[in-house]
Amino acid sequence: MRIILYTGKGGVGKTTLSAATALTAARQGYRTLIISTDPAHSLSDSFDMQLQSEPTPICDNLWGQEINVLKDIQKYWGELQTSLSALLVTKGFDNVVADELAVMPGMEEVASLLHVHEKIESGLFDLIILDCAPTGETIRLISMPDIIDWYIEKMFAVSLKGAGIFEPVLKTALAIPGQAVFKAIQTLFGGVTALQSTLLDPTQTSIRVVLNPEKMVLKEALRSYTYFSLFGYNVDLVFLNRIVMETGDSELLKSMRTVQAGYITQAETSFSPVPIKQIPLFAGEIVGIENLERIAESAFSSQEDPTQIYFQEKIQSVHKEGDEYLLTRRFPPFEINRFDLRKKGDELILTIGNVRRSIILPQTLALLEPIGADFSNGELQVRFR
Template identity: 45%
Template sequence: MRLILYLGKGGVGKTTTAAATAARAAELGYRTLVVSTDVAHSLADALDQPLGAQPTPVAANLWGQEINVLDEVRRHWGTLQTHLQQLLKRRGVNEVAAEELAIIPGMEEVVSLLHIRRQARAGDFDVVIVDAAPTGETVRLLTMPEAVQMYAGRLLSWDQGMVRLARPLMRAMLPSSDVFASLPQFIAEVEELRATLTDPAIASYRLVLTPERMVLKEAQRAATYLALYGYPVDGAVLNRVLPPDSAGDGFWQRLAATQQQYRRQAHELFAPLPIWEAPYEARDLRGLDDLRALGRAIFGAEDPTRVFFRGTTQELVKEGEEYRLRLPLPHVELDKVTMLKRGDQLFVEIGSFRRELILPLVLADREATRAVFRNGVLEVRFGPPPPSA
């Protein structure tokens, strides 16, 4: 079973790329489901066929699905939230606290994850390909297992009176006669979900980007946080690339030259990940024939469902009050290391190699004190946080 999630900034072509990968996988004989988790669905438009909230046959070996998150939330939440609020207020809980206690954070993300997990475990498909929401929402979605686990742990510490009040809420979420008695099992299931999403043999995360400065910046942030939470990234698709010798007036020539600059930067920024390139088409791509052709253009003779990269692109380790950032750079020759830090950006030069990094927020106000390059790995040390005012 393979689970492949495409994510990136809105408008970079995630939906088309996910659909093209699915069409190519189905063409190779895999039973393939392509799923959209974005509230503003456009997967049906890319496939040029109507889709439902359940897997819908599209072609041989290919199914499509647009998860109706809002309906699922209403079904599991709806009047229950209001009922629980009134119940809590009658027991003396003030109005603001009642509203807070009646809401489980990230309900939409939980619903999406449960859908994806259900499809992945059912065994009906060889590969599930996810057209994810824009980057920020997707990273939030992927952090939900930790949030739900923390919230469930807090529920275990409630006193028995509060437990009696919250039972109707939890019964709506979990198929159990006494949910609070089975909360440890629920936490174990959340851990299993995270294990699936972080298993590099099962799940792969692929960034979709275009040769533009702002898009590359957001993709860097996504790669940083995916690495921070242990989600395995195995490649990136550079979309809408003009040929370097584009003909036409000066505008197209200048645009192609600018794209080439960002194209080279993308290959440097995301090394050692493989970068696939998709051409800039002169017309809208829609329908299976166009999608199959695009899938072949991106992956060539490669099987798009295989794992293309194993290992970490960066690792953050805490040591006392300090942090150590490890960056595998296996193809870089050792030379003098030059380093410059500006806020949450770190610029590293090793000989002729230059790498620009977006740092997690925990490192933004810390000083980069030392950089060492050994055995193909760059280690950057960050000192303790500055003293508070």
């Protein structure tokens, strides 16, 4: 089972490249499902056919689906929300406040995750391609399991991580009238936590960053790359889309080529050693299977398997140095001015800017104390004793 997420700023070509990848894989015999999690669905437009909220056949081996979030929220949360709200009222909350609190944050993201989980479990597909919403939402999507944990901790004063996921929830749920809450919570967390381990497995899941050679786009792509690494997701390929390949020497073309050349070099140095594929800017709109095939041909050579893992790097290692242990974690060379580290049990909590990430420590280190840390050249080194 392979899962590939296409992410990047709005309008850079995520939908186009995920559709082209899906077509190529389907042609090579992979049973492929392409799912759009972007509420501004454009997968239907890209394929030039109406896709439904359940897998819709596109051609041999290829199905497409545009998630209908509202319908999903109804499906997964209708009952949970009612029960949570009732629970809060019994705990002394005002009705309105209880309703408000019972609306979990990031339901759209969780709904998408559950859909993906359901499709993985179905065993009907070899490959799932996610045409994601713009970067910010993708980051929210992949950090959702952590956010849910935080939310539950606030709500029930228990953590889902560590000691058995369902145990504390089960206890709480049994204390409330109705099995509905427990059922709903079980569906919710069972799906999301199982999916998280799949998404974090670099042999199954890859993130592909799409960008254009422009200042803001490059900046956002690099920032997102830092976050993905921070969360432990594997970025295996970068698509640099809309490259002006015209050789004419009009002033406009010359200046476009010069500007782009600068950002292409920057992208290459910044993302290295992750491979980069350059995709030319085509004349006209890329709509319909025929046009998507043209993009596919420029993206992948005829024998190339687009589902391969193009790059996989070990980002974390532990060495023993004398009587100290050294934990090394690689991050992309994005500038980090300040960071904060804290150890809590077997977790090392790293805060960069307003993002908090916990690194689960190997057993050897969990029992020791961090005695110093250093962040340079994209490498975090923490000494333990």
